Amino acid sequence: MKSKYTVLLFAYVASGFLITSKSQEKVETLEEVVVTGTGTEHLLRDVPVQTEIVSRKTLDSYGAKSIEDILGGLTASFSFEEGDMGSQTQLNGLGNSYILILVDGKRLHGDVGGENDLSQIDPQNIDHIEIVKGAQSALYGSDAIAGVINIITKKHHDEGVYIENTTRYGSYNDIRQHNGLGLTYGKLNSFTNFQLQHTDGWRNTTNEYTEGHVVNDSRKKTANEKTNWQIAEKLTYTVNKKSEVYASGSYHRKNILRPQDGHYPSCDVYTYDLMYKNAALSMGGKWKLKGNNTITADADWGKHAYFYNYTATTLTDGYDPLGRFTNYFPYFKGQKSLQSDQQRLLASVKGIFDLPAENKLSTGIEYRYDYLNAPMRTAEGSVDDWTGSIFVQDEFDLLSWLNVTTGLRVDKNQNFGFKATPKVNAMLSAKNFRLRLGWSQGYKTPTTKELYYRYLHVMGASTYFNMGNTDLTPQTSNYYSSSVEYRGKRLTMSVTAYLNKLENMIALVNVPVDEIPVDASSAYFGDGSGDVVARKYKNMEDARTQGIDLNTTYKICEDFTIGGNYSYLDTKAHEYEASKQKLVEVTIDGMAHHKWNAYANWGHRFGKNYKLGASLGTRGSSQRYYQNNGNGKPFQIWRLNTTHDLESSKKFTYRAEAGIDNLFNYTDTTMHPYHLGTNSPGTTFFVALSIKFKQGKNIKPTKITNSKTFNDED
Amino acid sequence: MMKIKSLTIALLASLAMAAGFNSCSDDEETGSVANNYTIYQSAVDNKVIANKKHDKAILLVAFGSTWQNSFKAFDKTVEAYKKQFKDCDVYMSFSSAICINRAAAGEHANDKGEDKAEIRNYYAPNFWLHAFGSARYKEITVQSLQVIPGEEYSRVINYIKDFANNSLGDLNDQYLKTVTLKLGTPLLNNTDDVAKVAKTINKLCSSEAKKGVVAFMGHGNPDSYDTYKANVRYTQLEEQLQKINKNYFVGTVDMPDNYKQDVYARMKEAGFEKGNVVLYPLMSIAGDHAHNDMAGEGDEYWDAEDEESEDNSWNEYFSHKGYKVNSHMIGLLEQEEIRNLWIEHTKNPVELEDYYHSMYPED
Structure with a gap:
């Protein structure tokens, strides 16, 4: 099956070349601007650091319901395992803790089990997404060992009032609601965003291996019911032509509801739901100096609190009336208990300066403070950590066809001292071809959770005791990449080969049960249905991920574009197992050798006011490998979306979408608790309606004097 | 435009309020649980x-x-x-x-x-x-x-x-x-208990023990949890049982040097190279350990590279060693005599x- 798809893909890519060579017609390509790799604006074709983009146009035709949907469906480098508690993200074989997720350049905060809660991102408010792989950017932290995803939100700077509403409804009561209100009065701009996401969840199988046999009436869900909503506000004040200040805040809440009609106390009976509460506040400003020189200053505070929301009387760790520790502190239905509260403070000052002889210098300092309050999940109750960083980056047009970008980041961590990480990228340009070569070092200190957090993780019939490890040492990486990119009028194509070598990679691995500390001995006994599996964060001896990414788009005519992405990945990790006195190979959970997607987008304007669009896409993956509970099956699923854009007046525009996901109704019905290749519920239908209202005059995009850049904001 | 201005002021005020709201303690969220106990x-x-x-x-x-x-x-x-x-x-x-x-x-x-x-x-x-x-x-x-x-x-x-x-x-x-x-x-509180249990076990299993090995799988504690050195009771029980019949063996899941491979080594030493092996859990109930660690089967889960891996059940392990294995899914509390x-x-x-x-x- 695997080879069949690979052959198909290559045939498709080859046909792309064939069509190109025959074509004489001139077609314009989009001039996308990206900022993530260097922190400075570049046309995508000229960016010195290899950057992938999911464009607004692609997003518009895809009709996505979530960020997972977008990254999983429109790139081949990402994969998600959507479990009952949320999704686990991977980028080229490395998990979420190695991926820096930015929203407009600001770090997304808070994790559960090392995973960012991606539902904090409103899929309807995304302008485009930039992806830079490896620790190539000195600007955003060397801890982005797998890469950086920068989600650029839509901007609304028009004078007057802007109101938009999008409501999307799909199978399993999937509701996505987006409301935006933009107001610009003189120098003050305000944008308020509200989003709501809900799904009833679904059940792919009622089979579950438990109590020594397979039961066929488990009521565990494949994806649980969840609801989250978020309100965000950003105020921007343009002081004068040279300076701008902003303040923003957001509040996000999420509830995951688990089945309350379970049959079996051993696997599908739950006594609590999960609740998350996020809040963020930011402020900062931007000052333009002489020429193109700019200085920005930002301060961010973020909070991510995680609660159990009890649905039945539950005894858990706590303190009795005399203040003594007990394993039997009761909570009653309707009560909540805090599991962890992560808070973070970030402050930075950055500057971009044009230097003589075609040099552009970016430099800055950053301070980051992390605080983790987890009364029952850390021995000390709360822990904290700080890191200070200084970085410098120089973009140098050495020759008209050669740009060399070098960077250096120096981090000083409270516990682990100083570390400098250099980065070098070279870009050779020849007409429509770009050859990029990169080497970058990454450095990631253990997080407070990796060091101190410990908790009993019950997944149906399986019980894990996950432990932090204070003996951890920082992880370092060397990322080597080379890519060739062609950007023609019709065809764009890039091939990137990479090798990411990690030293001291931190992974959660199975360890002998006696590594559970004696004072946490209740955990050792698990839930009685089986022994607890002890897992601990450990430094691997070595680990590497390597692969080839292939991306291509071909514009057949103005109305019709096809594209495809393929990613080959291989990983190896070794750990020294003391009991066996030898190096053993460890599976990096979730790794798949082959992932791919392809799409065909067609759009045509009928008359002045109506535009019809259709998009057919497919995505797939070969088998995914895991340490515990079996491997995920290979899969391939197809999706169709249609869009209808209607402009009734200058003030109002409407858009309707209707689509079918998983056209051929593929469902992975592997029984619980084994891993699925995809948790897709089979064929689902969705419709969406957007209304936009605009009153006031349009403001033309600001021209940026740098010949290589311009502002593409709305 | 005045409307926009007032709306903007309201938004600013709401941001300030949001900040205040966010800084509230999580205790408010969780409510008072002081009297729960x-x-x-x-x-x-x-x-x-x-x-x-x-x-x-x-x-x-x-x-x-x-x-x-x-x-x-x-x-x-x-x-x-x-x-x-x-x-x-x-x-x-x-x-x-x-x-x-x-x-x-x-x-x-x-x-x-x-x-x-x-x-x-x-x-x-x-x-x-x-x-x-x-x-x-x-x-x-x-x-x-x-x-x-x-x-x-x-x-x-x-x-x-x-x-x-x-x-x-x-x-x-x-x-x-x-x-x-x-x-x-x-x-198995003391050695007298050990003798009594051995006698009772033999009453229940003597006919099987005549035909081949009867092995019991206890739980046992890893060293760091063996605070009271109670693991010794498993060794003592095997000794007592073997005084009655050399075909009895007692191993554990978690006691060091008394895993399935150690039982196998003792069996070989005693000359049991092939034949019947009957397995019983030496636990009060026949739960996960009995079903998976002891009797679990399925070649797809067999770890051939590391036969002694805890993922390989006793049943699979002894089967791969050439014995004819039979497992009984009965906990000690379910045996009236015990x-x-x-x-x-x-x-x-x-x-x-x-x-x-x-x-x-x-x-």
């Missing part, structure tokens, strides 16, 4: 007071399980105790919080009719004991359903000490001075006379 304890107290029929109480303490067959084994045990101790109220207790929670939430929780949940309240020993105090039972016997006097058993003793010492301070001290406290020890040995311990308990006075010597 007392409320829960009172509920258990009231239940015991309402159902008290005799002046004597027996509390059976097991680690717990979430398996249906185990619930049934515990039910049977309680029934057997009621039959034997007609002048006592018999209670069943789990010490695992997760098992208590799930058994109380119940299977088929929302179903109607025949499928309706069977809610089982296996309260933790401390709550039961306090309730017995509130109900003023004159005699309380706590029976450990553990196999060896190890880590779990030490916790059982601590529950009794806490109770006798009036650890919450709200029981009547006069009552505590007079209440009779007794402790029923685990199945259960009777526990009952014997309850009938001949350790009297705990000094527990109260050790805390209050001046009384």
